[in-house]
Amino acid sequence: MSAPNLRDRYLQDSINTASPAKLLTMLYDRLILDLMQSEEAIRNDERDVANEKLSHAQEIVIELRCSLDIEAWDGAPGLANLYGFILTELIGANIKRDADRVAGCRKLLEPLRDAWREAASAGT
Template identity: 25%
Template sequence: MYGSTAHNIYAQNNVGIESPAKLIEMLYEGVLRFNAQAKKAIKDGDIEKRVHWINRSTAIITELISILDMKQGNVSEYLEGLYNYEIKLLAEAGALNSIEKMDEVSNVFKGLLEAWRESTDVA
């Protein structure tokens, strides 16, 4: 449902993406950017924006799940579980207006982005 939307948004906005590795980096950055906006909306008490930005982050994470290559074994299985847990945390953050849960998701994606950059030399 969300997956193709996230990919289409990035594809439209970044026609010249150099590689699939760069796309993953951009998706991680998108989660971080949208989470920051959602966190601001929570602080401001803006329900509409909170829902919008959490939905955008969820769409990207759903896209990340859809592009996992499950033939790669343990790493893909681990990431699938991690991504699904992060979606659960985003839902809880929205329902509870929890900045702490937003921060937890952002911290995970900061770590993933850093590891991705190190492993792909995209930085």
């Protein structure tokens, strides 16, 4: 088996065996990575890369929003609203090629990622 195939298999196995909390932190980690890469791509006028990364980030935000149980806790509606705002900002940033809007989204999401990571590690 080739190295890329082994890596893909390892990643798929990691996803398939991860707890829900770990999956959430993995999504946030990838979202932040996409935002950092898209911000850099916009600043370097790499439009195709920026569009690809922002589109993927939007898909992750949609997944986070769709999987959020609004009835589960009091803060869920606020988080859903934040996801809606982030999605709108990312679409606008992609259209306007605005790295500062991407950076603003990243700055809002990084503390959430850190909080979810802390909660996940406390639960294990």
